[in-house]
Amino acid sequence: MPSRTMKQVSVDVRKGAFAPAYLLHGSEEILKDEMARVIMEQALDPSTRDFNLDQVSAAALDDEAVESLCNTLPMMADRRVVVIRDLDAWKRRAKAKSAFLRYLDRPSDSTVVVLLHAGDDAPDKDLAKQVTTVNCTPENTRARESWVRRTAAAQGVVFDDDVLGHLVQATGTLTGAALELQKLAALPEGTTMTLELVGDLIGVRHGETSLDWRNAIMDGDPARAVGLLEPVLGQSGMSGVKLVNLLSTTLACVGVARAGYDRGSRGGALTGLAMESMKAARPFGLGVWSDEASRFARWAASWPEHRLQQAVSHTLAADTALKSTTLSGEVGVLTDLIFQLAPTEVMAAR
Numbered sequence: 001m002p003s004r005t006m007k008q009v010s011v012d013v014r015k016g017a018f019a020p021a022y023l024l025h026g027s028e029e030i031l032k033d034e035m036a037r038v039i040m041e042q043a044l045d046p047s048t049r050d051f052n053l054d055q056v057s058a059a060a061l062d063d064e065a066v067e068s069l070c071n072t073l074p075m076m077a078d079r080r081v082v083v084i085r086d087l088d089a090w091k092r093r094a095k096a097k098s099a100f101l102r103y104l105d106r107p108s109d110s111t112v113v114v115l116l117h118a119g120d121d122a123p124d125k126d127l128a129k130q131v132t133t134v135n136c137t138p139e140n141t142r143a144r145e146s147w148v149r150r151t152a153a154a155q156g157v158v159f160d161d162d163v164l165g166h167l168v169q170a171t172g173t174l175t176g177a178a179l180e181l182q183k184l185a186a187l188p189e190g191t192t193m194t195l196e197l198v199g200d201l202i203g204v205r206h207g208e209t210s211l212d213w214r215n216a217i218m219d220g221d222p223a224r225a226v227g228l229l230e231p232v233l234g235q236s237g238m239s240g241v242k243l244v245n246l247l248s249t250t251l252a253c254v255g256v257a258r259a260g261y262d263r264g265s266r267g268g269a270l271t272g273l274a275m276e277s278m279k280a281a282r283p284f285g286l287g288v289w290s291d292e293a294s295r296f297a298r299w300a301a302s303w304p305e306h307r308l309q310q311a312v313s314h315t316l317a318a319d320t321a322l323k324s325t326t327l328s329g330e331v332g333v334l335t336d337l338i339f340q341l342a343p344t345e346v347m348a349a350r
Helices: 006-014 029-043 046-051 063-071 087-091 094-105 125-130 141-154 161-171 174-185 195-202 210-218 222-233 240-262 267-281 289-300 305-322 327-341 344-349
Strands: 021-025 053-057 080-085 111-116 132-135
Touching (some): 006 132, 021 029, 021 125, 029 111, 029 174, 046 053, 063 111, 087 094, 094 125, 141 161, 141 174, 161 174, 161 195, 174 195, 210 222, 222 240, 222 327, 240 327, 305 327
Parallel strands (some): 021 111, 021 132, 053 080, 080 111
C-alpha cells in the first residue's frame, strides 16, 4: 500500500478522501496524535462523534473483537473511526492481528481505522503492506522549527530564530519542546525570550547540549569538550553513561560513512549513504537525522578506520569505568576519554 506524508493525508481527508486504514509511525508521538486527530476531525460528524469513535488498545482485542469493532456500522452518520494503539501487543496476539489482516481484504466502506505504532522502530511489515503508512517524523531541522514556531504562536510565545534553534536542539523531541513551551507561555505577557532566559528556564544553555559536547570531540576540539563536561552533566537526567552512549552511536555511524569514503563516495552520495544506514539501523539518541548525516559525512574524512577502532576501544573502557564510579568521578573518566580521542597533532601541540 502507498506511503503518504502527513501533509498529503491532511489534504486528502479535507477533501473527503479516506483510506480504509492508516498506520501512523515515526519518531514523534505528538505528531502521531496530531495526525490521528486530523483524521478523526474530518471523518466524524461532531454531533454524533461520541457514538462513532472507538479508541482501544491492541492488547484488549481478540480476533472476534477486531472483526466486530471494524465492521460495526456508523450511527446516524456516514462513517465511524476506530483508533487502535499499542500495536506491539499484536506480536503476542497473532490471532487478533490475523483477524485485522483478513478484515483488510474486504474493509468496510464506512469505517476508517487508525493504527498508532509506538516508538521509532520500523512498523509491522505485514500491516504496512495492506494499509496506508504515514511517517510522523519531521524531515529536517527546519520542519521541527516550523512546528515549534506554530505551536508557540498558538500559545502567544514569540522568539527569534536563534532562540528557536536552541530550544529545538536542547529538547531533542517535539514532545519535549511542547512541554518547555508550556513553561514559556506561563511567563508574564511581554517577556522578551532571550537565549539566556530560555536556556535558564529549560535547564540547557545555548551551546551546552550533549550534542555540542559530542560535536567538539568529533571536530577535534578537546578543550571545548572538557569545558562542556560540567554544564552538560549538570543537566537534569544527564549522566556520563548517556554521553558515552551518544559517542558510541556516533562512532558507529561515522564508521559506516568512512567505509563509503574509502570506497570513493563523496559529497551528497556520502551523506545519502549515512542517511540510509540510519534508516536501516534506527539509532537512538541522535539529533535530526538529515543534519546528523551531513555531520557523519564530514567527519568521515578525519576519522580513518584505525582511529575509529581505537576510539571504540577507549569508549568501551570508559563505559565500564563509569558504571563502577561515583558521580563525582564521571568528569575524570570523561576527561581522560576526550584526550584519548583527540587528534594526534592537537595533543602534540599541547
